[in-house]
Amino acid sequence: MLEKYPALAAVAKCIDDYFKEAHPSYFGDAPTHPVLPLKRSKVLHDNLWGTNRCSWRELALMDSPILQRLRDIHQVGLAFQTYMSAHHTRFEHSVGVLTIASRIFDALLRRDRDTIRNIATVLGSNGGDIERTVLRLRAEVRLAALLHDTGHSLYSHASERVYSRLPMVKDASAELTRFVGKEKGAGEVLAFCIALSTSVQNLLDRAEQRLIGEESSEDYKGPISLTNVALMIVGRGPHPYLQFLADIVSSGFDADKLDYLFRDASGAGLPLRYDLDRYLYSVRLEKNVLADSEGELQALYTAITASHLERRGPVGHFKYPHYETYRLGLPQDAMNTIEQIVLCKLMLFSYIYHHPKVRAAEGMLEKMLSRAVQLWREKGESDDRILRHFLSATDSSLFAGFDGGLRDQIIEDHSYRIVNRLLPREVYGLGGADASHAEGVLLQLFLTDLWKRDGRDGLIRRLEQATGEELKRLKPELDGKTWEEALLTAGVWFDVPKPPDFEDVKELVIGTAKRARAVPFTRVFPIVEWTEAYTHFRYNVRFFAFSEYWDAAVSAARTAMEQVTKISGAPFYEGIKRHRG
Amino acid sequence: MFLGDFVEQLAASLQRGKVAMPFENEGPWHELFYDLKQADWGGKPPFLQALRFDWDGPYPKCRELSEFLHALHWNACVDARNPHFDEITLPPAIEEAWSRRAEQLEPATMGFLERAATRARELFSNEAQLVP
Numbered sequence: 001m002l003e004k005y006p007a008l009a010a011v012a013k014c015i016d017d018y019f020k021e022a023h024p025s026y027f028g029d030a031p032t033h034p035v036l037p038l039k040r041s042k043v044l045h046d047n048l049w050g051t052n053r054c055s056w057r058e059l060a061l062m063d064s065p066i067l068q069r070l071r072d073i074h075q076v077g078l079a080f081q082t083y084m085s086a087h088h089t090r091f092e093h094s095v096g097v098l099t100i101a102s103r104i105f106d107a108l109l110r111r112d113r114d115t116i117r118n119i120a121t122v123l124g125s126n127g128g129d130i131e132r133t134v135l136r137l138r139a140e141v142r143l144a145a146l147l148h149d150t151g152h153s154l155y156s157h158a159s160e161r162v163y164s165r166l167p168m169v170k171d172a173s174a175e176l177t178r179f180v181g182k183e184k185g186a187g188e189v190l191a192f193c194i195a196l197s198t199s200v201q202n203l204l205d206r207a208e209q210r211l212i213g214e215e216s217s218e219d220y221k222g223p224i225s226l227t228n229v230a231l232m233i234v235g236r237g238p239h240p241y242l243q244f245l246a247d248i249v250s251s252g253f254d255a256d257k258l259d260y261l262f263r264d265a266s267g268a269g270l271p272l273r274y275d276l277d278r279y280l281y282s283v284r285l286e287k288n289v290l291a292d293s294e295g296e297l298q299a300l301y302t303a304i305t306a307s308h309l310e311r312r313g314p315v316g317h318f319k320y321p322h323y324e325t326y327r328l329g330l331p332q333d334a335m336n337t338i339e340q341i342v343l344c345k346l347m348l349f350s351y352i353y354h355h356p357k358v359r360a361a362e363g364m365l366e367k368m369l370s371r372a373v374q375l376w377r378e379k380g381e382s383d384d385r386i387l388r389h390f391l392s393a394t395d396s397s398l399f400a401g402f403d404g405g406l407r408d409q410i411i412e413d414h415s416y417r418i419v420n421r422l423l424p425r426e427v428y429g430l431g432g433a434d435a436s437h438a439e440g441v442l443l444q445l446f447l448t449d450l451w452k453r454d455g456r457d458g459l460i461r462r463l464e465q466a467t468g469e470e471l472k473r474l475k476p477e478l479d480g481k482t483w484e485e486a487l488l489t490a491g492v493w494f495d496v497p498k499p500p501d502f503e504d505v506k507e508l509v510i511g512t513a514k515r516a517r518a519v520p521f522t523r524v525f526p527i528v529e530w531t532e533a534y535t536h537f538r539y540n541v542r543f544f545a546f547s548e549y550w551d552a553a554v555s556a557a558r559t560a561m562e563q564v565t566k567i568s569g570a571p572f573y574e575g576i577k578r579h580r581g
Numbered sequence: 582m583f584l585g586d587f588v589e590q591l592a593a594s595l596q597r598g599k600v601a602m603p604f605e606n607e608g609p610w611h612e613l614f615y616d617l618k619q620a621d622w623g624g625k626p627p628f629l630q631a632l633r634f635d636w637d638g639p640y641p642k643c644r645e646l647s648e649f650l651h652a653l654h655w656n657a658c659v660d661a662r663n664p665h666f667d668e669i670t671l672p673p674a675i676e677e678a679w680s681r682r683a684e685q686l687e688p689a690t691m692g693f694l695e696r697a698a699t700r701a702r703e704l705f706s707n708e709a710q711l712v713p
Contacts, residue, residue, distance in 0.1 A: 181636035183644050235637075289639050293615070297636050318639060319612075432656040441674045444658050451652030452585030453645050454628070499655070528605050528666050535655035 001227065001303055002196075005179055007171035012193040014168075014384045018391045019199040023065045027199040034060060037212040040219060044095060048262055052099040055139065055219060058146055060207035062095070066150055066194060070094055072394035076264050077155040078361035079352050081421050083268035086352070090149045090156065093259055100276075101145035101255035104248045104328070105138050107280040115285055115326065119241045122308050135220035137245060143224065144195070144232035144249045148256060151190025153390040154397055158362040160187045162369040163390045168383035179303075180236040181296040188234050190391075195230035227304055239306045240297075240323035244285055247328035252502075253279070253341065254328075261344040264352060272347050274340035282334035286327045286510050291320035329510040338509060339525055342502060346534050349500045356578075360423045360544050363495050365398070367488060368414035372404040375411075410488045417491075417546075424491040424544040426578040427553045428561075432536040434576055439567045446565040450496055450541065459564070463494050466560035467543075467553075474552045491546030492553050499539050502531045582626045582690060584614075585649050587697075590686070592659070593679040594698045596671045600705055604654070605666040607647055608640055609704045613697070615641045616704070622696050624689030 002009040019027040026033045040056050054062070061067050070090035080086040109116055120133035153159040163169055164186030176184045176192060184192075194200060204226075215221060228238040235250030237243035248255055258276065265272035292298055292311065301309055312322055330338055352358060376386050389404060402415045417423070435443045450456055468483030471490055478486040487493060545553030558573050595602055603609050611634070618629050634641035650669075653659045659669040671679075686694070 177633065183633065183635055290636060291638065291640050292636050293641060294634070294636070320640065322639070435657050440657075441678050444656050444675065445678060447656040448585070448652055448658050451649050451656075452583055453648075454583040455585070499651075526666070532651065532655055532661075532666075535651070536657065539655065 004303075005172075005175040007168060008175045008179070008189070008193065010168060010384070011172045011189060011387070012196055014387050015190065015193050015391065016197050016199050017384075018388045019065070019197070022392060026064050026203060031202070031206065033064070033203075034207055034210050036210075038207055038210045040211055040213050040215060046092070046096055046099055048259075048266060049096055049099045052095070052102070053218070054098070055142070056207060056211055057139070057143060057204055057224070058098065060203060061143075061146060061200070064203055066200065066203075067091060067094065067146070069394050070149060070152065072396050073152050073154060073156060074395055075156065075260065076267065076352060077158050077358070078365060078418065079268065079355070079358045081361050081423065082355050082357045083270075083352065085269050086264070086267040088263055088267040090152050093263055094146055094149050096259040096263060097145040097148060097249075097255045098142050100258050101248050102138070102142050103280055104255055104283060105141050105245075107283050108244065108285060108328075109134070109138075111283070112285045119326065123239055123241065132220070132222060136222060136224060137242070139220040140224050140228045141232060141245050141248055143226075143229045144246075145255055147195050147200075147229065148191055148233045148249055149187070150194045151187040151192075154393040154395050155362065155365055157187075158365045159369055159390060159393070160185070161366055162373060163387060165370075166373070166383045166386060168387065176234065178296060179300060180231065180234050181292070181300060182235065184234050191233050192230045195226055195233055201226055231304070236300070237325075238304055239301065240290055240309070240325040243290065243325045244328045251328060253283075253330055253338075257341070257345070261341065261348065264348055265344065268352055270347070270351055272344045274344055275337050278334060278337045279330070279341075282330055282337065284329055284331065284510075286329035288325055288327050289318055289322040290325045291318070291322045293320040295321075297323065331510045335525055342525075342527055342530070345500060345502070346531065350534070350538055354497055354539065356426045356429070356542065357423055359495050359497060359542065360426070361418060361421075363493055363544060364414055364418055364424060364491065367493060368402075368411055368418070371408065371410055371414075371488060372402075372406060375406045375408055376404065379406075410485070414488075422546075424546050425550055425580075427492075427543040427545050427550060427557055428573070428576045429540040429542045429578055430576045431538070431540045434572075437569060437572050437575070439569055439572060442565050442567045443572075446567075447541070456496070460494055460496065463560050463564045464492075466563050467492060467494070467556045470556035470559045471549070471552055474556060475549065490549035490553060491544065492549065492556070493544055494557075495542045495544060497539075497541075499535045500531060502527055582686070583628045584632065584645055586682070587626060587628070587694070588646070588649055588653070589679045590683050590694055591697055591701060592653075592669070592671060593676050593683065594694060595701055595705075596676055598698065598702065600698070600702050601668045602670075602701075603667065603705060604650070604659075604661045604669045607642075607650060609701075609707075610646060610650060611642045612640055613701050613704050614643055614646055616700055617697055620696075620700075622693055624687070624691070624693035626690060626693065 002012065025031060038056050041053050042059055044052050044054055046052060073090040074080060075088045075090055075093045076086050116134060117130050120130045124130060124133040153163065169186045169189060172189045173184055173186055176189050231238050232246045232249045235246045237246040290297060298311055314320055373386055398415060399419055403411055432447060449459055464487060465483050468487045471492060472478045472486045478489060481489065543553065543557040554577060562568050592602060614632060615634055618632050632643055634643050654661055658675050659671055661669050
């Protein structure tokens with residue numbers, strides 16, 4: 001299936017080679033696991049969602065290094081250095097997503113049973129056994145939910161931002177994007193390739209041979225498609241009619257979001273909740289279309305040999321070739337739940353994800369890992385080898401004194417500082433709302449230029465280079481270092497976090513508001529206004545610096561900003577400077 | 582010239598031509614840029630050919646474009662209080678700043694931009710019919 005996608009195939013091979021080498025007893029040439037016979041199911045207890053009955057496939061994966069490594073990866077990275085109880089892991093989250101995904105599927109089956117049975121009838125390849133097909137789809141959604149985060153490395157998104165810059169991974173992301181017809185990131189590339197790996201397939205095949213106990217009528221008895229599972233992980237149904245299954249795993253109101261909103265809030269001790277029961281009561285299927293003018297979906301469905309496809313030409317409102325599809329949707333009467341979910345997400349950005357100290361810790365880790373990648377590369381290591389470092393690293397790698405075999409002073413210093421919470425301090429913080437001074441237009445142009453994808457990295461580099469050169473001038477002990485080394489030594493960087501994105505949420509709301517017929521839902525609950533206001537007033541880009549270099553960084557960053565933005569007024573810099581106390 | 586630069590110049594041109602530019606309903610923007618990607622007019626900036634669209638709904642959607650339109654708003658380069666975020670307008674100082682940047686454009690690119698503005702005028706005036 002990946003013959004036309006060499007970079008994706010290379011990542012998949014890298015993953016298989018890594019698992020084989022690192023865990024020969026599971027994935028090697030003579031594997032011994034699972035050692036003991038396996039029960040067909042077990043009951044797990046989740047601290048948030050309670051009881052869930054897991055199948056042997058799910059258990060076999062959970063009990064393997066593929067999922068076990070997630071026990072040592074914090075769900076919210078280094079946020080525990082700010083919210084001391086936020087120690088929940090990607091493992092708990094993955095099992096939680098499995099539970100929620102399953103409940104969404106069951107809720108859809110209750111509400112839209114006939115539609116789902118009709119789809120199963122059309123697509124069923126099991127001799128017309130509709131119930132069996134429905135059970136298979138359920139099993140595949142659950143597996144996709146369980147495996148969706150297996151691509152994470154140490155401290156989740158901080159490391160993802162680093163390995164996503166490896167050319168091998170960048171190429172694979174571009175290929176996956178083209179393959180499934182929508183933009184996909186590095187973490188999704190790895191999770192997709194893991195689900196498709198021979199390591200997973202062989203493990204499940206062996207586990208099936210070791211089953212004991214009576215079969216239950218609840219269990220699905222038959223083969224599953226790991227291709228379907230992999231596609232659902234990246235938000236693409238294996239058939240247009242099955243797009244709603246992928247929406248359960250990856251969309252604006254997906255099981256992933258429903259779990260992490262509550263889990264992150266609970267883990268951090270924040271009183272944020274939403275009404276899951278009402279969500280499950282309201283969620284339904286919506287008939288819609290998937291436009292496909294460039295033929296990417298057609299190529300995908302052909303590659304996976306999907307049957308019963310009908311690609312229609314432009315007709316009426318639909319001006320592009322398209323497929324009819326079923327999507328996950330929430331109707332108008334779920335408005336309160338939608339409000340709660342949107343507000344929860346906004347609050348979590350404000351409380352946790354964009355908290356200056358969380359950004360400081362994660363930024364420092366990102367700089368440290370970027371330095372490691374640079375040094376591994378200088379030692380002649382290939383992308384393949386470097387990616388393996390990330391596959392093997394978990395959070396403990398840092399607390400065990402991460403050095404990546406490099407013996408580099410800067411890495412050791414960063415590692416020590418993170419472990420001992422010697423975090424950088426904010427120097428300047430600025431956002432759209434700071435543009436009201438006399439030189440406001442210059443600031444508006446600069447902040448907007450940061451969102452031009454083609455120019456952003458260059459702009460940040462120019463700003464950081466100017467800061468580094470000025471720091472060297474101001475601090476004699478930095479003389480002789482490159483500007484990059486000067487910045488690393490002083491813990492100085494310019495941080496541009498990702499703002500919250502609610503586009504998918506808007507698109508999954510069905511219909512108009514109840515009490516104001518024909519008024520779009522988004523007018524009654526103005527998602528766009530709210531989120532734009534958040535980003536305008538509360539989203540900041542920032543300069544950070546180690547405390548020892550804070551005073552010098554105030555001066556150096558200002559000089560750099562003056563050079564790059566042409567903003568020179570002292571009141572502006574005084575206004576955006578972060579004063580202590 | 583890249584996507585953001587092109588959007589700025591197009592918005593300045595549309596504002597001068599008093600064309601209402603949609604905001605909350607981004608559909609027409611995406612359709613416009615998909616049309617521009619397909620166009621074979623002279624002076625076409627190379628970035629358009631590489632512009633990436635997602636196929637996950639009734640019309641093609643360019644995330645990069647969506648991201649940039651929102652960045653324009655949250656950084657106050659455009660104003661959208663009218664009263665339901667229906668349309669965007671440019672503050673005079675921004676329009677002037679972007680117009681100054683236009684002085685560096687090649688005549689061929691300017692020609693393409695004019696044709697793009699004409700296409701935008703057609704699409705944006707039929708906004709209600711575009712997105713099912």
